[in-house]
Amino acid sequence: MGQQQDKVLALLDTHGQRLHRLLGRLTRSEDVTSDLMQELFLRLSRSKGLEQARDPYAYAWRAAANLAFEWRRRRKIKFGPLEGDAREDEPQERPLGKLVRDEQVQRVLEATSRLDELARDVIVMRFIEQEPYEEIGARLGRDVAYLRSLCSKSLVRLRQMCDDREADCTDKGVPHDR
Amino acid sequence: MTDKRKQEIISALERAGQFELPQAAIERDLERVRRALASERAGRSLWRTIAQSRWTRLTSAAAVIVIAVVAFSLFMQPEPAAAKLLAQVARNMEKLAWIKTTTQTFAPGKERPVAVDVHWTDAKNKRVFAIYDGKYVHLMDYAQRRWSIYRPETNDMIVKPLEDEWVSPAGAVHEYILKLKTEGIEVAKSEEMHEGRNVIVLQFAESLNYLQGAGPATNMLMNGKPVKTMRHKIVIDKQDYLLGAAEITYLDPNDAVIVVQRSTSEPIQTGPADIYELGVPKNVTIVNKVPDERVGQVRESIASHASRFLDAYIAVITEARAEDGQERVDQGMVVFRRGKELRVDVYRRLFNHPDNVTPLYVNELAASLTRLKPYWPEEEQRGIQAVRLYDGLWQYVLEVKDDKLVAWDKQRRPDGDAYADDDVDDFAWRTLWWLNEPEHMFEDDYSRTHGLIAMELTPQWQGYRLPKRQVVYVDPQKDYICQRYIDEELFDAPWQEDKNWLDKVRDRENLTERRTVCDIIEYGRTAAGQWYPKVIAETGHELTYGRLRKDVSRIIRIHVVAERPEFPNGVFEPGKLPEPADQ
Numbered sequence: 001m002g003q004q005q006d007k008v009l010a011l012l013d014t015h016g017q018r019l020h021r022l023l024g025r026l027t028r029s030e031d032v033t034s035d036l037m038q039e040l041f042l043r044l045s046r047s048k049g050l051e052q053a054r055d056p057y058a059y060a061w062r063a064a065a066n067l068a069f070e071w072r073r074r075r076k077i078k079f080g081p082l083e084g085d086a087r088e089d090e091p092q093e094r095p096l097g098k099l100v101r102d103e104q105v106q107r108v109l110e111a112t113s114r115l116d117e118l119a120r121d122v123i124v125m126r127f128i129e130q131e132p133y134e135e136i137g138a139r140l141g142r143d144v145a146y147l148r149s150l151c152s153k154s155l156v157r158l159r160q161m162c163d164d165r166e167a168d169c170t171d172k173g174v175p176h177d178r
Numbered sequence: 179m180t181d182k183r184k185q186e187i188i189s190a191l192e193r194a195g196q197f198e199l200p201q202a203a204i205e206r207d208l209e210r211v212r213r214a215l216a217s218e219r220a221g222r223s224l225w226r227t228i229a230q231s232r233w234t235r236l237t238s239a240a241a242v243i244v245i246a247v248v249a250f251s252l253f254m255q256p257e258p259a260a261a262k263l264l265a266q267v268a269r270n271m272e273k274l275a276w277i278k279t280t281t282q283t284f285a286p287g288k289e290r291p292v293a294v295d296v297h298w299t300d301a302k303n304k305r306v307f308a309i310y311d312g313k314y315v316h317l318m319d320y321a322q323r324r325w326s327i328y329r330p331e332t333n334d335m336i337v338k339p340l341e342d343e344w345v346s347p348a349g350a351v352h353e354y355i356l357k358l359k360t361e362g363i364e365v366a367k368s369e370e371m372h373e374g375r376n377v378i379v380l381q382f383a384e385s386l387n388y389l390q391g392a393g394p395a396t397n398m399l400m401n402g403k404p405v406k407t408m409r410h411k412i413v414i415d416k417q418d419y420l421l422g423a424a425e426i427t428y429l430d431p432n433d434a435v436i437v438v439q440r441s442t443s444e445p446i447q448t449g450p451a452d453i454y455e456l457g458v459p460k461n462v463t464i465v466n467k468v469p470d471e472r473v474g475q476v477r478e479s480i481a482s483h484a485s486r487f488l489d490a491y492i493a494v495i496t497e498a499r500a501e502d503g504q505e506r507v508d509q510g511m512v513v514f515r516r517g518k519e520l521r522v523d524v525y526r527r528l529f530n531h532p533d534n535v536t537p538l539y540v541n542e543l544a545a546s547l548t549r550l551k552p553y554w555p556e557e558e559q560r561g562i563q564a565v566r567l568y569d570g571l572w573q574y575v576l577e578v579k580d581d582k583l584v585a586w587d588k589q590r591r592p593d594g595d596a597y598a599d600d601d602v603d604d605f606a607w608r609t610l611w612w613l614n615e616p617e618h619m620f621e622d623d624y625s626r627t628h629g630l631i632a633m634e635l636t637p638q639w640q641g642y643r644l645p646k647r648q649v650v651y652v653d654p655q656k657d658y659i660c661q662r663y664i665d666e667e668l669f670d671a672p673w674q675e676d677k678n679w680l681d682k683v684r685d686r687e688n689l690t691e692r693r694t695v696c697d698i699i700e701y702g703r704t705a706a707g708q709w710y711p712k713v714i715a716e717t718g719h720e721l722t723y724g725r726l727r728k729d730v731s732r733i734i735r736i737h738v739v740a741e742r743p744e745f746p747n748g749v750f751e752p753g754k755l756p757e758p759a760d761q
Contacts, residue, residue, distance in 0.1 A: 009215050016208045018688060024199045031577070031586075033199060034207045038395050041211045046402035103531075108190040127191035135685075158187050 007056060008045045015057045019064045025128055026068035026109065036067050043067075058139055065124060069113040111161035119154040126151055198720070201665065201692055202598070263367075263378065266419050271348040274420075275302050279443040286435045298449035304344045307450045309457075317453045320344035324468065328458045335458060338467035339474070369416070372423070376416040384408045387587035394431045397589065406431040420445065469617045476619075476631055476652060477609060483657040484607035488704055490516045492740040493602055494553050500731040509563075510554045512546035513601050518570040519750045522600045525550060526563040533561035534581045542756040545746035549739060567755060568595035574752050582759035588752075602736055606711050608660040610635045610648045625651055630661055639679040644689060647673055656701065656709040666693040669723070686723045694718035694730070705741055712736055 053059035282291035298307040304320040315328040325340040386396040398405040413423040498505035514521040523546035565576040625632040630651040644667035651662040702712035714734040748754035
């Protein structure tokens with residue numbers, strides 16, 4: 001237990017802020033992030049997987065992403081204004097129009113949660129964390145060309161999922177998915 | 179898929195990546211987890227709790243007594259017989275000079291303890307000596323406000339400030355007896371023989387609330403598992419009416435036993451004279467983490483003036499973004515404060531989303547809506563975001579989630595309300611803290627020009643986190659209010675000790691430097707002449723390595739609209755909070 005605790009503490013010191021940021025970006029809620037952060041380290045502190053992991057950060061990153069998307073899938077209602085959305089209207093942000101308002105972000109994140117795990121992780125690393133393909137390849141042990149192809153296919157899949165949802169909502173005559 | 183459609187998805191994902199929580203929230207959460215993990219590692223097994231309440235921090239005080247009184251405080255119904263019995267125990271404990279307590283921790287199904295902790299409580303001199311796991315020696319000196327921790331692996335002894343107030347075992351019992359009237363418990367009382375002596379046995383159970391609606395996290399963690407239930411058994415010796423033994427069983431959310439702790443305590447004539455008597459070698463390396471003495475004095479003055487601020491008021495606090503010389507309000511808080519009680523209704527800008535919540539609660543929110551209107555008249559631009567109530571012990575939070583007002587489990591908060599930016603005090607009297615990092619004073623042009631006391635913390639680069647600096651400039655002429663507050667994490671700054679730290683970072687493109695400066699630009703005064711910040715200008719920037727810098731500028735306005743007013747009926751009553759929607 002002592003060594004495990006040391007490892008988890010070291011992980012917290014070196015990567016805690018990054019993991020917190022990841023949870024924040026995927027949940028877009030301060031309270032949920034706070035709780036999931038606690039839950040993440042609770043799980044890591046008793047995880048055998050961490051002990052055996054070659055790269056503890058990569059292991060923790062995946063655990064954090066799983067937690068955040070698990071939370072997202074559990075939510076009953078998907079698209080509404082969340083507490084952090086006050087930052088949506090930062091003056092220096094690009095004018096992306098209606099399609100990039102918060103509901104769109106929530107919708108895309110929701111769809112991302114339903115991708116398979118590898119595709120989901122690549123999408124998060126590439127577009128949310130803005131990692132270069134070379135870095136993602138190194139982290140996941142995958143060929144860069146394969147990741148580019150996977151990303152492209154995943155974007156198509158995301159678009160389909162979002163379109164399906166929008167069509168579903170339109171059919172029911174409601175403005176939001178509920 | 180057309181390029182345009184693809185770009186829409188990518189843009190939405192990138193926008194998700196731009197979401198940032200306040201740095202203070204990140205640090206708060208990291209510290210919360212760090213304390214829980216560090217506590218476990220140090221073997222302080224009795225109260226491994228994430229929430230740092232005063233009572234739970236009594237871990238190192240006379241364990242068996244604390245076990246008993248904490249338990250009683252939490253759960254006891256007005257139970258005359260048990261309260262009377264406890265009062266008698268308290269009276270007897272007042273006469274004791276020293277108490278020795280031994281606590282054994284057992285894993286489920288194991289007969290041998292996995293940990294043995296021993297405490298010696300010196301009631302007269304307000305000191306607690308302890309040995310954890312047979313090797314970690316601690317001295318909590320409440321009179322000197324010093325906490326010494328000896329680690330045999332490194333043969334060093336960290337000496338740091340002890341923040342908690344001393345509560346004698348008897349005093350704690352008295353305080354808890356008072357609480358019996360307000361908190362419920364079902365106590366089973368019996369008389370039996372225990373190791374050949376006539377004893378009274380009290381038994382009861384406590385269930386902790388989940389932090390989230392569906393769990394599993396609660397505010398207590400043991401052996402890496404959340405504690406949902408604690409079963410207590412207290413043994414009082416009928417001969418001397420002192421607490422003789424206690425047992426606590428900790429259960430997880432599935433009712434599985436995490437650990438069982440058994441304690442025995444006994445009055446003793448005398449205990450250790452100093453920490454070296456407990457095996458700390460004379461050649462130990464002392465690591466002094468105690469701040470400059472002058473810092474302590476200023477901190478006390480800050481706390482003292484903060485505590486003297488208006489004990490009852492209504493205030494409206496708005497936060498606006500400065501754009502082209504105009505202020506655009508993004509958040510408004512209506513604050514009702516009466517002593518410890520605090521009710522804050524938080525409204526936020528809607529960002530083109532229809533407000534489907536506020537109209538449902540116009541009656542319950544009438545008191546805050548009325549007071550907010552003069553300072554944020556554009557009703558169509560704002561909507562309720564949260565209602566927070568602290569009743570002096572429990573924190574209630576209702577928040578808008580997914581277009582519904584939902585309630586979190588209430589949380590027990592003996593130390594005060596859970597939010598650091600909720601009322602006037604929070605904006606006026608700031609204190610610095612950082613784990614194991616001493617605060618120190620300094621002078622610069624700004625402090626000299628304005629006659630301010632400057633204090634700073636400069637935790638250096640540690641792994642991933644950037645070097646950090648927090649500064650307060652305190653005005654002793656204005657009730658020790660923080661005139662300027664700086665919080666910065668920078669790629670390069672004169673106060674950084676290792677000038678080459680950035681070269682050691684492999685993935686520096688993930689680093690973001692931040693700087694926030696809060697200046698009070700206008701003061702207000704209460705009718706009694708106390709100062710408070712009326713207008714605060716917040717400026718700063720964020721810069722992710724290799725990218726464009728984002729500047730931030732906000733104006734916070736604090737309007738104290740009524741001093742010692744007659745408060746709206748029921749505004750502090752939990753039972754009169756808005757009814758949450760079904761979750």
